[in-house]
Amino acid sequence: MQNYSLFNLARNALNNHQGWREAWRTVPLKEEYDTLIIGAGGHGLATAYYLAKNHGVTDIAVLEKGWLGGGNIARNTVTIRSNYMRDESIPFYVKSLELYEKLSQELNYNLMYSKRGMIDVIQTYPKLREIKRRMLSMHLHGSTYEPLDVDDLRRQVPSLTGGGPNSRLPIIGSMLHTDAAVCRHDAVAWGYARAADDLGVEIHQNTGVQKLLRDPNGSIAGVVTNRGTVRAKNVALAVSGHTTTLTDTIGLRLPLRTFNLTAFVSEPVKPLLDVIVNCPDLGVYLNQSDKGEIVIGGAADIGQSFRRDIKQAVFEESVSAMLELFPSFKKLKLLRQWGGALDIAHDASPIISKTKIPGLFVSAGWWGGFKAIPAGGLTFAHLIANNEQHPLSEPFALDRFDNLNFILESGTTAH
Amino acid sequence: MLEISCPFCGPRSETEFINGGPVRETRAENPHDFADSDWVDYLILAPNPLGPVTEEWWHIMGCSLWFAITRDTTTHEILPCSRKSHD
Numbered sequence: 001m002q003n004y005s006l007f008n009l010a011r012n013a014l015n016n017h018q019g020w021r022e023a024w025r026t027v028p029l030k031e032e033y034d035t036l037i038i039g040a041g042g043h044g045l046a047t048a049y050y051l052a053k054n055h056g057v058t059d060i061a062v063l064e065k066g067w068l069g070g071g072n073i074a075r076n077t078v079t080i081r082s083n084y085m086r087d088e089s090i091p092f093y094v095k096s097l098e099l100y101e102k103l104s105q106e107l108n109y110n111l112m113y114s115k116r117g118m119i120d121v122i123q124t125y126p127k128l129r130e131i132k133r134r135m136l137s138m139h140l141h142g143s144t145y146e147p148l149d150v151d152d153l154r155r156q157v158p159s160l161t162g163g164g165p166n167s168r169l170p171i172i173g174s175m176l177h178t179d180a181a182v183c184r185h186d187a188v189a190w191g192y193a194r195a196a197d198d199l200g201v202e203i204h205q206n207t208g209v210q211k212l213l214r215d216p217n218g219s220i221a222g223v224v225t226n227r228g229t230v231r232a233k234n235v236a237l238a239v240s241g242h243t244t245t246l247t248d249t250i251g252l253r254l255p256l257r258t259f260n261l262t263a264f265v266s267e268p269v270k271p272l273l274d275v276i277v278n279c280p281d282l283g284v285y286l287n288q289s290d291k292g293e294i295v296i297g298g299a300a301d302i303g304q305s306f307r308r309d310i311k312q313a314v315f316e317e318s319v320s321a322m323l324e325l326f327p328s329f330k331k332l333k334l335l336r337q338w339g340g341a342l343d344i345a346h347d348a349s350p351i352i353s354k355t356k357i358p359g360l361f362v363s364a365g366w367w368g369g370f371k372a373i374p375a376g377g378l379t380f381a382h383l384i385a386n387n388e389q390h391p392l393s394e395p396f397a398l399d400r401f402d403n404l405n406f407i408l409e410s411g412t413t414a415h
Numbered sequence: 416m417l418e419i420s421c422p423f424c425g426p427r428s429e430t431e432f433i434n435g436g437p438v439r440e441t442r443a444e445n446p447h448d449f450a451d452s453d454w455v456d457y458l459i460l461a462p463n464p465l466g467p468v469t470e471e472w473w474h475i476m477g478c479s480l481w482f483a484i485t486r487d488t489t490t491h492e493i494l495p496c497s498r499k500s501h502d
Binding site (some may be wrong): 242244245248253254255256257258302303304305306307311312313343346401402404 | 416417428429430432433434436437452455456458459460461463464465468470486488489490491
């Protein structure tokens with residue numbers, strides 16, 4: 001791998017930067033691999049990287065329907081956090097944050113990681129009680145959650161001028177999650193792709209999987225793509241909203257439903273918001289990107305949907321909620337919006353699991369999967385290589401549903 | 416935004432409704448004929464098609480009727496609805 005360093009930058013400057021090589025290769029598609037990973041998004045590429053790095057599996061092809069990093073990794077609000085409620089979830093996300101913190105160095109790729117913290121603004125007493133309980137369980141697992149009184153909150157977020165004592169929902173408290181961070185979402189996909197490629201992983205874009213293939217003995221045999229049939233011993237799905245579309249082709253039913261989750265950004269403005277602000281009682285969250293845009297997200301659309309559009313009602317709800325707390329943002333102009341198809345499991349917790357079809361693995365149900373990419377990749381790679389769960393992902397196996405052993409982790413922002 | 420035709424009130428805005436999820440398989444008449452795994456499947460599995468899905472809606476801000484429509488999950492196109500009581 002061509003190292004990205006000050007020395008190499010200077011050396012390449014001497015020949016007008018003509019010497020930089022492509023970050024990953026484009027190679028012909030073979031007919032057979034040891035492991036196929038479907039989906040070159042955050043989770044797929046991270047899984048390929050950790051499979052090659054930690055488990056020495058390098059005969060891997062990552063198949064991508066569109067372009068690398070064009071799915072939900074390009075369609076999130078870049079928040080990395082670990083403020084969860086359940087004993088199963090918190091350690092998983094704590095590990096993910098730990099990996100994110102050192103990821104730029106590990107991948108030799110600048111992720112523009114910024115550990116800026118997240119503030120939960122609380123406006124109802126039930127939520128205040130819930131968030132205090134959350135604080136106690138988070139402290140048990142080494143995550144950070146500290147109460148912040150309203151004066152300190154207003155000092156830290158000067159643009160938060162709404163929610164006063166006479167408003168509909170006055171702010172009664174807040175909580176600071178100092179571990180929370182943001183980073184450049186595309187760079188996560190590109191960084192993992194480049195590092196995985198260097199370890200011998202092949203990445204094939206514009207290779208859409210149409211069908212999974214099963215061997216007469218019952219195990220997975222490979223996949224049918226628009227570029228022909230590819231055979232493999234292991235097939236790992238990391239395709240987010242389209243997981244059931246693929247598993248339906250092989251008669252495997254999973255407890256997943258696909259929803260559209262949208263977000264939008266304003267025009268760029270001067271720096272005014274240096275933390276992530278989450279308002280669970282109103283169902284809106286926002287942060288300011290490095291370019292100066294205010295990134296705003298809300299709740300998922302009602303009803304299943306594979307559309308990546310935004311509904312006027314969802315947009316209005318998020319904006320009016322935001323304006324209750326940030327009335328001066330009324331002047332902001334909207335720049336663009338996006339949506340992502342995400343699959344939500346029956347208990348709203350992720351699924352990292354083998355299936356009843358030997359050799360077929362799924363990583364799905366990621367509702368806010370951006371923050372989970374390093375730990376998701378690490379544990380999914382461990383599962384594929386050893387056919388055994390990593391201790392961190394043990395609770396997220398499909399067999400939890402057999403005993404209705406749900407991990408009820410409702411959304412932190414919206415339900 | 417969707418315009419959903421309530422069988423009683425006529426076409427109304429989506430914001431007046433609550434989505435009840437896709438219509439699932441009918442509950443078994445005799446639970447004793449049912450294996451545990453079938454029961455789990457009945458509870459947790461729901462259709463998630465890339466295309467038309469028949470789902471229930473509740474007109475909570477209107478006449479309170481439960482009814483089913485068939486909606487395409489890729490286009491939001493709504494096919495004619497049928498009146499259905501909720502059990």
